Each structure stands twice: as structure tokens, then as C-alpha cells.
Amino acid sequence: MSSPQEQVAVQTVNVTKTFDKTVANDKISLDIRRGEILALLGENGSGKTTLVNMLSGIYFPDSGEIYVNGRQVTIRSPKDAFALGIGMVHQHFKLVDVLSAAENIVLGLPGGLTIDRKKINADIREISRKYGFDIDPEKKIYNMSVSEKQTVEIVKVLYRGADILILDEPTAVLTPQETRKLFDILRKMKADNNAIVIITHKLHEVLEVSDRVHILRKGEFIGTVETAHTSRQELTEKMVGRAVELKIDRPETVKSIEKLRVDKLTCLNSDGITALDEVSFSVFGGEILGVAGIAGSGQKELCEALAGLHPIKSGHVYSRILENGQMIEQELSGKAPMEIIKAGVQMSFVPEDRLGMGLVAAMDMTDNVMLRSYYKGAGPFVDRKTPRRLAHQLIDTLEIITPGVSTPVRLLSGGNVQKVLLGREIASDPEVLIVAYPVRGLDINSSYTIYEMLNKQKLRDVAVLFIGEDLDVLLEICDRILVLCGGRVSGIVDARSATKEEIGLMMTSISERKEAREHE
Numbered sequence: 001m002s003s004p005q006e007q008v009a010v011q012t013v014n015v016t017k018t019f020d021k022t023v024a025n026d027k028i029s030l031d032i033r034r035g036e037i038l039a040l041l042g043e044n045g046s047g048k049t050t051l052v053n054m055l056s057g058i059y060f061p062d063s064g065e066i067y068v069n070g071r072q073v074t075i076r077s078p079k080d081a082f083a084l085g086i087g088m089v090h091q092h093f094k095l096v097d098v099l100s101a102a103e104n105i106v107l108g109l110p111g112g113l114t115i116d117r118k119k120i121n122a123d124i125r126e127i128s129r130k131y132g133f134d135i136d137p138e139k140k141i142y143n144m145s146v147s148e149k150q151t152v153e154i155v156k157v158l159y160r161g162a163d164i165l166i167l168d169e170p171t172a173v174l175t176p177q178e179t180r181k182l183f184d185i186l187r188k189m190k191a192d193n194n195a196i197v198i199i200t201h202k203l204h205e206v207l208e209v210s211d212r213v214h215i216l217r218k219g220e221f222i223g224t225v226e227t228a229h230t231s232r233q234e235l236t237e238k239m240v241g242r243a244v245e246l247k248i249d250r251p252e253t254v255k256s257i258e259k260l261r262v263d264k265l266t267c268l269n270s271d272g273i274t275a276l277d278e279v280s281f282s283v284f285g286g287e288i289l290g291v292a293g294i295a296g297s298g299q300k301e302l303c304e305a306l307a308g309l310h311p312i313k314s315g316h317v318y319s320r321i322l323e324n325g326q327m328i329e330q331e332l333s334g335k336a337p338m339e340i341i342k343a344g345v346q347m348s349f350v351p352e353d354r355l356g357m358g359l360v361a362a363m364d365m366t367d368n369v370m371l372r373s374y375y376k377g378a379g380p381f382v383d384r385k386t387p388r389r390l391a392h393q394l395i396d397t398l399e400i401i402t403p404g405v406s407t408p409v410r411l412l413s414g415g416n417v418q419k420v421l422l423g424r425e426i427a428s429d430p431e432v433l434i435v436a437y438p439v440r441g442l443d444i445n446s447s448y449t450i451y452e453m454l455n456k457q458k459l460r461d462v463a464v465l466f467i468g469e470d471l472d473v474l475l476e477i478c479d480r481i482l483v484l485c486g487g488r489v490s491g492i493v494d495a496r497s498a499t500k501e502e503i504g505l506m507m508t509s510i511s512e513r514k515e516a517r518e519h520e
Helices: 048-055 078-083 101-106 117-131 146-159 176-191 203-209 232-240 299-306 337-342 354-358 365-370 385-398 414-426 444-459 471-477 500-508 510-518
Strands: 008-019 022-033 036-041 063-068 071-073 086-089 164-168 195-199 212-217 220-226 258-268 274-284 287-292 314-323 326-331 347-350 432-436 463-467 480-485 488-494
Touching: 008 048, 022 036, 022 048, 022 195, 022 212, 036 048, 036 176, 036 203, 036 232, 048 086, 048 164, 048 195, 078 086, 086 146, 101 117, 101 146, 117 146, 117 176, 146 164, 146 176, 176 195, 176 203, 176 500, 195 203, 203 232, 212 232, 220 232, 232 444, 258 299, 258 463, 274 287, 274 299, 274 314, 274 463, 274 488, 287 444, 287 471, 287 500, 299 347, 299 432, 299 463, 347 414, 354 414, 365 385, 365 414, 385 414, 414 432, 414 444, 432 444, 444 463, 444 471, 471 500, 480 500, 488 500
Parallel strands: 022 220, 036 195, 036 212, 086 164, 164 195, 287 463, 287 480, 347 432, 432 463
Antiparallel strands: 008 022, 008 063, 063 071, 212 220, 258 274, 258 314, 314 326, 480 488
16 A cells, blocks of 8 residues: 555645735645545635646746656746646636537647547547546537537546646536536546645535635645545635635515516627526615626626626616606617616616726726726816715725736736725625626635625615626525526526525526426
8 A cells, every 4th residue: 555655746845836925835845646526725816726727837937846656847838837746727628619518628738740640539538437527528618518518628638648737717617417427427536546636715615525725814824634534614715814604695685676577588799699688687776786607698798788788689677766856767789888878777786897998907906996987078178086084984984905906907816806896886886787707717705805895785775787707695694586598598496495406407508407397
């Protein structure tokens, strides 16, 4: 039987990496073992991504040593990492849509002008059989679901000989059923003496699938916890450095008027394919309506169409506004964002693309805040004092970590960027607030700050539309959940009584859901 030392696949000794004056990793010493699933935990900016990027050859350490299978190595590129058996599956897939699964898997490998497709397909099927993957080597990527694409990425690193696998946020866009299937595969890979590392913010998944947990905080290695002997509370406190309340509140409110009504909304995506197909629903004041669905089910087109940023093929969007003491219904269909504002509709939109659509990366906080109100000014001079005052207020109330209001937002961490964006939109006192994936990629501490902000808006009688991907969070914070499947509404459920499994089935297929009910 091998000793524990012989089972160490990767060991880092005092590995340090800095970017300008920021120390991303400060003398990190830890190990990754064979035959285990290791979770890497830490807040945003704790150094997790930097560390695995050094192991996978994307970054090169400033100092320190890396050992693979007991031998000191130098990893200067992803090619070096693969030669050592280290493969990384990134959160954002790196696949060529027009190529098949097999073509993507062998892309970039050495070889002649011709390839033996029969042998490649046979090798891929053998890997799939061994670990339980369901993959068609000849299927084009553009015809695949998100989970199928992830399968291709995993098979790609296995095909290239990797036996040390690093997966970054592997369940971010998977349904509960797909997540369960992925975990079964990871356990089979672990049983085959592979070393598996997962980076995730979902603590219940860490507790379910990992054997050990390495915890980083502010670039430093805090320690290792045996998963069998820990809890969500302990992991959170070690990550953050203090006690954190892990309960998401769902304040009870009296549902007021219908503030947003969508009637048979149909939209096309950028390729001219139907993204939304006669979608109908309402959002009321004093409620959070969640929107669930696998990636590409029309969520992006929905929120952008409501905000006036995406063309509508057919259907209507209405909002109620107070005019001369009376509530009147105002049609928003076909109106640009500025026309919606001039119509008296108080709507705020926090997009998925924070630094693309939401904020200007090169601008500082003051200028980004001013983007929301510059049009109110009269005359040749722009009011900078009010936005600057609001920027300081946001820093204080939301605990935004920044050198100051004059620092470009691109230099802030993901959590702080999201606080700036959400804080700016909330400061405009909206009646309707649309947020798309507001906690994606955020650590648990920043996430709970965002949840608290959304609940405060609900208590102000704001109608909140929350497009999310973590079903546990949607079930905890929302009042109702609208489920999208292939651009259609497969149902609207009460979040207090619905289950993850029910919603996951609705996300996957309307027909499957009907069939399941018939067999109950």
C-alpha cells in the first residue's frame, strides 16, 4: 500500500505571485492528493484562480516551488501542464462551435494533415465508457446542451493524458440532475486514483462531494479541513475570518399592484432564432419573482427586452405608473431605455455583463454613478458633486473596498464591482428592479450583502425580477419562480413549496415534466 506522501500528486511550497503591488498568493504551501476530490474555497480575491492558473501554466510564479509526483517542475505554459498530467476545465468553455466533439478534443494536438477519425472516436468512447460520460464524438458543439459541452471539456483533458484535473465552478450552469450526474463521474475518476480539484462557492456541494477543503483568505493559505468533520458554518467563518449568518431572509409582505405585465412576448436572438416564444407573466410590488432555466433558455433576451435593449418581434410589455393621482398602464414595447425613463417608468436594470453593459471599466465610481443621472442636468455644466456624494455613500453603506471614488472600477474585485452597479441602480428609487445573475462568481459574504439589498427593495414595495442560476438561492429568497425551457414558460411555482428536483425537471423539458406527472 502506498504511503500518504507517495499519493501526493501536486505540492506547492511557498508559492508567491504578485500583480503590481497586489499580492495575489503569499507563500502558499499545500498539497493535492491522488484518489481524492479536493475543494478550493475562498472569497473573491482570495487567490484561488491565481493559484490554479499557475498550476495549469497560465501564470508563472514569482517565487516558490511546485512538485508533481514528488519531482520539482517548472510550468511555463498549458502545454507544460498537460505534459505533467495537469488539465484544467474552465468555467467558460473553450470550444469551437462549428466543430464536432471529437474535432474539439484533438484540436491543437500534434499530427499530420490527416487524422484517423475511427480511432479517435473509439478512444473517446472508451474514456466515456470508463467514467460514465454520455457523448457523441460526431455531434457538433452548437447542437449541444451546456452539460454536454462541459463533458467535452472534461473528456478533452482526459484524452490528452491528464490525471490531475482542476474544475472551475463546474456546476454554475447545470441543473440539479446534471450536477448529480457530474458528481457521480467525479467519484469514478477519484476511484481510478485521479486527483480532482474543484473551485466552487456552493458550500452544500463542497460538503457533498469533496474529501478535503483547502481554504484561502486574502492571498494566504488558512488551512485544511476534513470535509467529514466540518460544516457550512465553520467553512464560512474560516473563509471570511469572522462569524457570518448563513440564513437568507424572505420577509413576508403584502403583494400590492401589478407593476410589470408581459403578454405573449416573442424575441429572436442575434442569429435570428426564436429566443422567447410567447412568454407571459406579471411581477407585483413587494415580491421577488425568480427566473430559472438552463443557460440559453432566453433569460438574456428577456431582461434586455424588458429594459428596452433588445428588439421585440411580437407581444407587449406594460408597466403601471402614477399620473395625476391615478394608476395608469403604460406600454413599454418598442421603447428605448431613454423613452422608458421619459414615460415616467422608474425601472432599473442590473445586467449580467457588469463591465460591458452595466459600467464603464475605465471610468471611476463617480463617473459611473453619473451615467445614471447626467441627462437630468440643464445647461452646459454637469453636476459632479451629487454623483460623487452618492459614490461616497455607496462605499460606506455597502462596504465597497476601493482606494477611493477616483479609482477605475476595472481595478475592483467582482464583488465590489457588483455592489457599485446594484447600489447605483437602487439609488434611483426604482418601482421595477431587474437583476440578472447578481451573485454570479461572488463569495458568500458579498452574496449575502446582495440578497439583503434585494430584500430591502422588496420591503419598499418594489417589483423585483431576479434571474438566477443557483436553485437553492432562488428557493430561499424568491416568492415565486418562473421557469424557462427553450424560450417558453414551463411553469410558475410557489418558491415556498417547490423543490429543486421539480424545477430542474421543468428546466430540462416541458414534455418530460408532463410525462413524469402522468406516472406519479
